[in-house]
Amino acid sequence: MRRQLEGIYRQHRQGLYTLALSITRRPEQAEDAVHEAFVRLCRTQRKAEGDPTAYVYAAVRNAAIDQIRKQARRSQPVSIYADTVVDTGSTPLGAAEDTERARLIREALEQLSPAQRETIVMKLYGGLTFEQIAQASGEPLSTVSSRYRRGLDRLRESVEALV
Amino acid sequence: MNLNHEEHNDIETLLLSQPLREPSRSLDKRVQSTLNRADDGGSGPLILRWRSPLVWAIGSALAASLALAVIVHTPAIDSPETRGTHPVAINSPGDSTTTDPATQPIQIAQTWTKYQPAGDVIVLDDTGPVMPVMEQTIEHRRWIDPNDNVQIEMTVPREKIRFVAMSVD
Numbered sequence: 001m002r003r004q005l006e007g008i009y010r011q012h013r014q015g016l017y018t019l020a021l022s023i024t025r026r027p028e029q030a031e032d033a034v035h036e037a038f039v040r041l042c043r044t045q046r047k048a049e050g051d052p053t054a055y056v057y058a059a060v061r062n063a064a065i066d067q068i069r070k071q072a073r074r075s076q077p078v079s080i081y082a083d084t085v086v087d088t089g090s091t092p093l094g095a096a097e098d099t100e101r102a103r104l105i106r107e108a109l110e111q112l113s114p115a116q117r118e119t120i121v122m123k124l125y126g127g128l129t130f131e132q133i134a135q136a137s138g139e140p141l142s143t144v145s146s147r148y149r150r151g152l153d154r155l156r157e158s159v160e161a162l163v
Numbered sequence: 164m165n166l167n168h169e170e171h172n173d174i175e176t177l178l179l180s181q182p183l184r185e186p187s188r189s190l191d192k193r194v195q196s197t198l199n200r201a202d203d204g205g206s207g208p209l210i211l212r213w214r215s216p217l218v219w220a221i222g223s224a225l226a227a228s229l230a231l232a233v234i235v236h237t238p239a240i241d242s243p244e245t246r247g248t249h250p251v252a253i254n255s256p257g258d259s260t261t262t263d264p265a266t267q268p269i270q271i272a273q274t275w276t277k278y279q280p281a282g283d284v285i286v287l288d289d290t291g292p293v294m295p296v297m298e299q300t301i302e303h304r305r306w307i308d309p310n311d312n313v314q315i316e317m318t319v320p321r322e323k324i325r326f327v328a329m330s331v332d
Contacts, residue, residue: 006198038194038197080183105174156171
């Protein structure tokens, strides 16, 4: 179990943290949530039911929700994205478009419902399958897949002019 | 399951091209430390560990049983196991029925406390760096009534995490 958890953490470190950050919006709380999830997983000593990766994502998701319930929000919320924008090395006009596109997509992601945002984060940044996301969020596969599709549709509308 | 992937490829590509905020190295250390401790404590599902809730549940159940147990044959009060503790009279001062100190009921309380680090240093916004410390306490109380030769014992285990502020110089 310990080796399995270690392997999952190494492989999904970024995805787990991004999921926690998308829920808490605070870097320190997101890290506390990921850590707390592993503390709980080590304590239970119970063999994961179903997919172990989805099980760990579910634990991090629950710990992140607990974090926002129990801790006062003292610091400013942040995006899951770094403050920097990737420089594509294109023309000044292209660079300006890239920056604007990045701003729009980041803002649009923040406007999604928490469930849509979590689904997109787990799918894209965690690399989970829809089956794993369904297990992690405890919802039917059809709900998760349609939620993902609708979330991307909304993002598309937000950046349509520049895509 | 492929759901309109071609339709959404551009959005997915755009999302994936955005640099993400990364977790700190301190998180890696904290998680690794937790995994190492779990490894030290055993990995089998049947191994009871000190911090296991099951151990505490059993301990609490035993403590409750002990609290109800009345031991008729009381050992000598000044036996080695009670040395160093402070008997406390629990009778009211005006109780005229137990004026002889040798026959007054007494209470003996002993507490064992153990501290150990419970993770890496955490930096909080308002207090600065703090070290999480696990405080494990076992409180043992014994009531003895020499008049009836009755003794009641109770053991209460407790566990809590304290955050100890650290100075930064």
